[in-house]
Amino acid sequence: MLSYLLGVLLFAVGIAITIGVHEAGHFTAARIFGMRVRRFFIGFGPTLVSFRRGHTDYGFKLVPVGGFCDIAGMTNQDEVTEEEKPFAMMNKPWWQRVIVLLGGIIVNLVVAFLIFYFIALSSGLPDPKASTVPTVGEVTCVAPYQVDAQTLADCQGTGPAGEAGVKTGDQIVSVDGQEVLSFTDLRDYVMQHAGQTIALEVVRDGEHLTIDVPVVSAKRLDQDGNEVTVGAIGVSNAPVEIKPVGAGKAFVVAGNYMNAMLDASVKGLASFPAKLPGVVASIFGAQRAEDSPMSVVGVSRVGGELVEHSMWASFFNLLASLNLFLAVFNIIPLPPLDGGHIAVVLYEKIRDFFRRLRGLPAAGPADYQKLMPVTVAVAALLLGVGAAVILADVVNPIRLFG
Known part of the structure; x- marks a missing residue:
């Protein structure tokens, strides 16, 4: 106090x-x-x-x-x-x-x-002018459904992205040939392509790689609490590191x-x-x-x-x-x-x-x-x-x- x-x-x-x-x-x-x-x-x-x-x-x-x-x-x-x-x-x-x-x-x-x-x-x-290109912070399994607003069901494995070869630290610059400017862009695209395979272009150690990733279907709750089916690949965005500069x-x-x-x-x-x-x-x-x-x-x-x-x-x-x-x-x-x-x-x-x-x-x-x-x-x-x-x-x- x-x-x-x-x-x-x-x-x-x-x-x-x-x-x-x-x-x-x-x-x-x-x-x-x-x-x-x-x-x-x-x-x-x-x-x-x-x-x-x-x-x-x-x-x-x-x-x-x-x-x-x-x-x-x-x-x-x-x-x-x-x-x-x-x-x-x-x-x-x-x-x-x-x-x-x-x-x-x-x-x-x-x-x-x-x-x-x-x-x-x-x-x-x-x-604000730093790059917003999504960087993979973690590859995870995809929970098949959502329990409530804060909880996902249990799952196992590395998930579709991890099994396809996506690694922590990869920068995802495009999906199916479309430029990705933010993690939100990537998330929205993936959610709309359940059951399909998408091509991720990633930059790893300065090298451009193309990785085909299957998008699995998952049940999620929308803002009104209704269950909807969306696509997911099991990646999370790396948090933006804020640190002192010279x-x-x-x-x-x-x-x-x-x-x-x-x-x-x-x-x-x-x-x-x-x-x-x-x-x-x-x-x-x-x-x-x-x-x-x-x-x-x-x-x-x-x-x-x-x-x-x-x-x-x-x-x-x-x-x-x-x-x-x-x-x-x-x-x-x-x-x-x-x-x-x-x-x-x-x-x-x-x-x-x-x-x-x-x-x-x-x-x-x-x-x-x-x-x-x-x-x-x-x-x-x-x-x-x-x-x-x-x-x-x-x-x-x-x-x-x-």
Whole structure:
């Protein structure tokens, strides 16, 4: 229990750091371009502690689930003093404003990559670009029928594949002349050819061999518990070995893995609206889906479970994934998110380009007052959704281990 609570606390600290480095990205970029940063705070609500350095107030607030970097003149609705005008964000070149707005997103991406890199060095990461060609892990007998969802009937011998000459370590590259890209491809093909003989092309010690294997019929249970007849040859796929790699290869593995996780984050964000009804239903007792969205409360609890089971690599992998999700989420082109502010800056640039073509001067900063209804609506939606997910994580949390 103590290790679980420690894990929850550590992950909560990791979330605060994630938010902190995001805001630090905005802060650093703003300072580089000579913009005035008035306040740099982690958290929301009442101030716990603060101090002033130069023109900036730094501090922590009570609720550590967010943060903000208050840059003078971020929009034309922001009143600036005469002294602040030369340092106001809206008076800086458009490209500098975009870089400042991207600063937090870039830092989160860098942090995620560094975490993945050190995981690759210390314990290893699966490489999404590694070959998925099935490698025989074991040749076995084929059970004639399935007792229940977890149990196969007893059988003897080495099975059809073993008797035909297939050996552990063989890479199966094709079946009946069709390329095999994964063990799933092989399994599906074999299941459909009961009572026939198939030709497996295998690579063994660099040599290509063709082995004819008879496919036997076996009774198995489908997802509904109904008995069906399928083909089987008695081979299992060798598990993918995940091990630490050297410093150079770790960059490649971490990069490949990060690209795959970014793609998963984008898809996860796109599927979020469809999963929200399930989250709400789980508050009232419905079963919570394993891939259900989680709040900072939920992921902290999962972090606690990972520490409780000494799964530190998974703990830091989850923290890196959180950084990726924060980066992807903030690029959405809706105010008050970073992507919404970037969209406004790009709108100003495109608008002024066409004005120049018409011989007109630049129109200046966009009127954010017109965006207030959208900003308020998006903020209210985020608050409402966030509250629902937090409530679901409290009353019906996702558990990794029972």
